[in-house]
Amino acid sequence: MHLLRTDSGADGRDSRAAVSEQIPVALTAPSMDHLDQLEAQSVYIFREAFARLKKIALLWSLGKDSNVMIWLARKAFFGRLPFPALHVDTGKKFPEMYRFRDHYGKEWELDLRVEPCPPIDAVDPTLPPAARSAARKTEGLKMALAKYGFDGLIAGIRRDEEATRAKERVFSPRGLEGNWDVRDQPPEFWDHFNASPPQGAHLRIHPILHWTEADIWAYTKRENIPIIPLYLAKDGKRYRSLGDQDITNPVSSTATNIDEILIELEQTKVPERAGRALDHETEDAFERLRVAGYL
Amino acid sequence: MNMLVTPASPATPNGTTSMPNGTTRPQVRIVIVGHVDHGKSTLVGRLLHETGSLPDGKLEMLKAVSARRGMPFEWSFLLDALQTERDQGITIDTTQIRFRTNSRDIVLIDAPGHAEFLRNMITGASQADGAVLIIDALEGVRDQTRRHGYLLHLLGVKQVAVVVNKMDRVDFSADRFKEISDEISAHLNGLGVTPTAIIPISARDGDGVADRTDRIGWYKGPTVVDALDRLEPARPLEALALRLPVQAIYKFDDRRIVAGRIESGNLIAGDEIVIMPAGKIAKIKTVESWPVTPIAGRQGAGRSVGITLDRELFVERGDIIAHASAAPRETRRLRARIFWLHDKPLAKGDQLLVRCGPKESRATVVAIEKAVDPGELESRENKAIGRNHVGEIDISLSNPIATDPCTENPRTGRLVIEVSGRIAGGGLVLSVDAGQRAVPVDIVPVESALRPDERSARYRHNGAVVWLTGLPASGKSTLAKALERRLFTNGGSPILLDGDTVRAGLNSDLGFSASDRSENIRRLAEVATHLARNGHIAIVAAVSPAREDRATARRIADTAFREIHVATPAEICEERDPKGHYKKARAGALASFTGIGNDYEVPQAAELVIDTSTRTVADAVDEIEQMLKTTGVLFDELVDLAANI
Numbered sequence: 001m002h003l004l005r006t007d008s009g010a011d012g013r014d015s016r017a018a019v020s021e022q023i024p025v026a027l028t029a030p031s032m033d034h035l036d037q038l039e040a041q042s043v044y045i046f047r048e049a050f051a052r053l054k055k056i057a058l059l060w061s062l063g064k065d066s067n068v069m070i071w072l073a074r075k076a077f078f079g080r081l082p083f084p085a086l087h088v089d090t091g092k093k094f095p096e097m098y099r100f101r102d103h104y105g106k107e108w109e110l111d112l113r114v115e116p117c118p119p120i121d122a123v124d125p126t127l128p129p130a131a132r133s134a135a136r137k138t139e140g141l142k143m144a145l146a147k148y149g150f151d152g153l154i155a156g157i158r159r160d161e162e163a164t165r166a167k168e169r170v171f172s173p174r175g176l177e178g179n180w181d182v183r184d185q186p187p188e189f190w191d192h193f194n195a196s197p198p199q200g201a202h203l204r205i206h207p208i209l210h211w212t213e214a215d216i217w218a219y220t221k222r223e224n225i226p227i228i229p230l231y232l233a234k235d236g237k238r239y240r241s242l243g244d245q246d247i248t249n250p251v252s253s254t255a256t257n258i259d260e261i262l263i264e265l266e267q268t269k270v271p272e273r274a275g276r277a278l279d280h281e282t283e284d285a286f287e288r289l290r291v292a293g294y295l
Numbered sequence: 296m297n298m299l300v301t302p303a304s305p306a307t308p309n310g311t312t313s314m315p316n317g318t319t320r321p322q323v324r325i326v327i328v329g330h331v332d333h334g335k336s337t338l339v340g341r342l343l344h345e346t347g348s349l350p351d352g353k354l355e356m357l358k359a360v361s362a363r364r365g366m367p368f369e370w371s372f373l374l375d376a377l378q379t380e381r382d383q384g385i386t387i388d389t390t391q392i393r394f395r396t397n398s399r400d401i402v403l404i405d406a407p408g409h410a411e412f413l414r415n416m417i418t419g420a421s422q423a424d425g426a427v428l429i430i431d432a433l434e435g436v437r438d439q440t441r442r443h444g445y446l447l448h449l450l451g452v453k454q455v456a457v458v459v460n461k462m463d464r465v466d467f468s469a470d471r472f473k474e475i476s477d478e479i480s481a482h483l484n485g486l487g488v489t490p491t492a493i494i495p496i497s498a499r500d501g502d503g504v505a506d507r508t509d510r511i512g513w514y515k516g517p518t519v520v521d522a523l524d525r526l527e528p529a530r531p532l533e534a535l536a537l538r539l540p541v542q543a544i545y546k547f548d549d550r551r552i553v554a555g556r557i558e559s560g561n562l563i564a565g566d567e568i569v570i571m572p573a574g575k576i577a578k579i580k581t582v583e584s585w586p587v588t589p590i591a592g593r594q595g596a597g598r599s600v601g602i603t604l605d606r607e608l609f610v611e612r613g614d615i616i617a618h619a620s621a622a623p624r625e626t627r628r629l630r631a632r633i634f635w636l637h638d639k640p641l642a643k644g645d646q647l648l649v650r651c652g653p654k655e656s657r658a659t660v661v662a663i664e665k666a667v668d669p670g671e672l673e674s675r676e677n678k679a680i681g682r683n684h685v686g687e688i689d690i691s692l693s694n695p696i697a698t699d700p701c702t703e704n705p706r707t708g709r710l711v712i713e714v715s716g717r718i719a720g721g722g723l724v725l726s727v728d729a730g731q732r733a734v735p736v737d738i739v740p741v742e743s744a745l746r747p748d749e750r751s752a753r754y755r756h757n758g759a760v761v762w763l764t765g766l767p768a769s770g771k772s773t774l775a776k777a778l779e780r781r782l783f784t785n786g787g788s789p790i791l792l793d794g795d796t797v798r799a800g801l802n803s804d805l806g807f808s809a810s811d812r813s814e815n816i817r818r819l820a821e822v823a824t825h826l827a828r829n830g831h832i833a834i835v836a837a838v839s840p841a842r843e844d845r846a847t848a849r850r851i852a853d854t855a856f857r858e859i860h861v862a863t864p865a866e867i868c869e870e871r872d873p874k875g876h877y878k879k880a881r882a883g884a885l886a887s888f889t890g891i892g893n894d895y896e897v898p899q900a901a902e903l904v905i906d907t908s909t910r911t912v913a914d915a916v917d918e919i920e921q922m923l924k925t926t927g928v929l930f931d932e933l934v935d936l937a938a939n940i
Contacts, residue, residue: 028533029561029595034322036598043599044556047542051612051653076554078601079585080547169418186717187414187636189421189450190709192650196716 035219038211039072044191045170045207046076046154050083052195053152053203057113059141060085062097063242064227065156068216069208070108071225073154085110086153088140090117090133092244100228115144130247151197154205160212161241161272172204173197180204213240213272214265221258232256240272321528322400326420328447329429330439334460338429338498338519339392339403340370345505345520348394349373370499396524413683414636417446417721425454425491425526427519428479432465432495436478438670444479445669445685448486449634449722451705455483456492456522463497467510492522532559533596536621537568538699538707540652541614545601546854552583552601553610558652558706560618561595562602570608571615571697572625577604606742607828609821609851613654615697615707623697623707626727628661632687633680633722637714640679641688648713651724654696662689680720687725693810698724743829750830751930754788758827759928760820760852761919764839765861766895767876767888768868770907770915771836774861777916779834787929790826792819794837813844820848827855832928840889842896857926859919860901867908902926 032040049056058073058081060066073081087101105112117140123132145153157165169185171193186194197203208216220227230239230250237250255261327335343349353373361368392403404419420426426447430440447455457479465471476493483490495511496503496519502511505520517525537560545552562568566579581589583601594600604610615623635641641660649658666677666686680686701708701723711721751757761778763771775791782789794815798805802818805811816839823833839845849856869877880888889895898904903922905915923929 029593029598032595032597040556040597040599044542047554047599048653051543075585076599077545078547078550078552078583078588082547185415185418188418188718189721190711192711192718192721194716194718196713 035215035222038208038215038219039075041210042069042072042207043076045193045205046073048191048193048195049152049154049171049205049207050077052193053205055083055148055150056152056154056205057084057086057148057150058154059156060087060101060110060112061156061242062087062093062101062228063156064216064220064231065158065208065211067104067225067227068211068219069154069156070110071219071223072207074108081108081110083111084113084148086144087112087114088117088137088144089114090137090140090244092133092246094228094230094242094245096228096230097242100226104226113144113148115140115147118143133244133247145202150202152195152203152205154207156208157206158211158213158216159209165209168204168206168209169194170206170209171195172206174202174204214262217258217261217265221262231261233260320395320398320400322402323424323523323526323528324402324404324422325425325427325523325526326404326416326423326452327427327429328416328420328443330431330434330437330443333429333431333434333437333440334498335429336371337369338427338458338460338496338504340373341498341501341504342403342519342523343373343392343394344370345501346394346396396520398524399526401523401526413442413446416443417450417634417636420447420452421450423452424529425456425523426452427522428455428457428490430457430459430475430479432459432461432468432471432475435475436482438668440479441482442668442670442683444483444488445486446634448483448488449632449685451701451709451723453488454526455488455490456494456519457483457490458494458496458498458503458519460496460498462495462502462511463500467495467497467502469495469513472514491525492517494519494522532704532706533561535559535596535704537562537566537616537618538623538704539600539602539616540654540707541610541612541616542653543612544610550583550603551607552603553616554599554601555616555653556599557594557596559596559704561593562600562616562618563593564589564591564602567619568604568616569619569622570610571617571622572695573609573614574622574625575608575610576619577606577608579603580605607853609824609853611850613652613696615652615654617697623699623704624727625695625697627692627695628689628728629692629698630687630689630725630727631710631722632685632725633712633720634685635680635682635720637719638682639714640677640681640684641686641712641720642679647690647719649690649692649696649710650713651696651698651710652707656696657693658690659693660688661691663687664689685722698727700724700726745829747828747830750788754786754830755930756782756787756832756923757855757928758830759832759855759857759923760823760827760848761832761834761923762823762839762845762848762852762856762858763834763836763861764845764858764898764901765863766865766868767838768871768873769861769863770905770912771838771861773912774859774905774907774915774919775834775836777912778919781916781920782832788831790831790833792823792826792833792835792837794819794835794839797822809841812841813847816841816844816848817851820851823848824852824855827852832923838889838895840895842898845898857903857923857928858898858901859903859905859922860898861907862897862904863907 058069060070070081070085117136120132120136123135123139127135157168159165159168169188171188172180173194174180188194195203228242230242232238233253233255236252236254238253238255239248239250242248253264255264327338329335344354357372358368361372394401404423428440428444430436459472459475462472472495480490480493494503494516495514498504502508503514503518505518507514507518538558539555539562540558541553542555545554562579564579564581567576568579569576580603582594583603584590617623643660643663645660647658647660649656663678663680664687666680666684667675668681668684699708708724709722710724712719747758763775765771772793775793779789779791797819798815802815805815816837819835819837823835826833845858849858872878876885876888879885903919905918907915920929924931
């Protein structure tokens, strides 16, 4: 595990290098485990997105999933993120998250673009309070899209985390208004993706759609990817999912390291986004947000 | 339906908990397909119960609710109930359910039975390692049963278990079961699919799902849970020949990394490889990775890798890297068995975009055969392939591609078809008409005895391809000759490749069709690039009207490419007309002449734009020389002197 600290934690990498050199030259390759397969698939998706779209950006929410995504992108592009990392900033994240962004934005040499969100008054007043707060992010995203003209946005959503996300495609077309038409999704098979958004519209690309929460943690541990300490238990509570301070709550937990998180996940019956207020306001709040272009 | 149901963790033999991601247990993905209302939801509900995957008390609660409402309990209620109760503890959706058998983690991918959602069924089933095809014992094999069976075959899902459901409705009749198993076996065998099991069940009552009850005492085969437990996870295709389709070439630093995913076979640094369809030979120098690089050891099928080669070759997205002794076939013509999802039927003569891995090519449908609705019992053959129908097509490709018949390689032997930027169908490559080409294994390029820096020290420039594009009579050849003279006078080594001159010899077999023009440009670019790699400045003067062709030339010459758009206004070009071409074209005597139509595609990012109507030849050459200095082709004398002081 690798918390926010300045030493690079290279020990793990070096030991892996040493191991790989000891492997005798054989006629068959070492077999791939579950995490290897997930990684290879994500790398493939990243390379397809970079090859087929003109101007893409990665949405960096600073959470565990988007950090894994950046790591996977650096695997795909040999240490670099060859496109901007976009942080659509509500201004209401935890201080630990901003420290993390500023530190790793530099260390990973990201082309970091921080884009602000409009004030809450500018957002659909019929939405419940937390959803309305989250919808600010959708507006901020639309503004960033208009500003840079991206034709593809890479987002770290996963099928297992939320009901409507499970219906997603890997390359998911958005309408001119950034909206998602769940009833008319194109077929997607054999890793062939629909990568031609209509003029002025954009695509969402989901390189970790097939991962689970447990996969994210197991990979974070294996690769020694830094995390924000808020994910680890303190005084009997930890965050499973990090959003804005005012609409995210910690869950009861005693997990103080990733191994303990994995054991906890094996046993819990509480969903990952239980601490996200916006998922619980009304049955359709999340779907309405997603149709309107929320992640 | 996506539901991460987490039962009390089954303990592994040594008492430790297995990893939630299945690192100690194989994970298999399955789809349950079949005609609508044949009992998919009921089977899923029952499976969750039988595998102990339901939260404590859930079943009792639902049964109590049903009793209170005076309704008989249905297993399918479970799914509805779980769906609406996701807030209370279970994530659920209509895509994936997870549960466990004794030795497998099962991910159940939903595949809608309704014909309207065939594209979703295909999207789901294409990710599956195995399938359960469900048939109502009373209704028997229906159109969607046959259609789904056919699609499983086309999608390459080989492990198919058939369940004959609602056996309670036919009094558990062994005869009825045999009737249905014979019919579905015949259908599946006809497609080359052998069912792994055919199981009589009553999902409602539980017979055959986890237990062989007395009522099906005549059945001796596996239960559904047994059948799922025997599914094999997808195996990477390592035993087959190496196929590494190229996704991209990266030059983020001084490495030139060829990136892609190994679809089959394996590779290691030092391997002799061939790049298809061009048939160029090289050796793998390193296998690059991150954070540790380069990496030793063999890399097998399924890995996303990056390799560097021992020589500079033109490689592009869509090429396939293979071992020289077992290369895929290069072809412009192939036959495929496809399924069609687009509203407009596919007909002979249709223009398409075909994707074979990362390779794409425009294509024309040359012939259609065996176009049928796989749902119909008596398949009537049609001239066109309708929506949700299948057929065999012959297609002619505008660019050669490298591919394998699907029987030789299931990964590279398949393709998808796009219409208007949207996937409209897909299928298997049945056969390819291989092009007549020298066996690439005999081609061993000989590298020069001289190093590039030895030449550049003498010529005082690096190798380059200076590409002059523009309308006929815009002044390309004049500028090219003046530039050649200037560079030579300064001690350099310029070589002129004029489009017309080359057409007289090397390219005398080519005409002026779009594909011949493309080939003309490709050859010019290959020759020019060879000269540039050997330190010369190749000056190419060619109309090269198509943007795509110039992009190809740039890809071939890579960093050596310098494009100059000779942008003399069209009226002035026509006025000059030194070869009399405009006059002939106006008189209708010169077909395919670029200049008087609108067929010249103006460069958008040329290194230099020159209008010869507003300046002298000497001025223009000065400007070119300046550009070559600032872009690192010509050595700047002052800088050089300073460096030597």
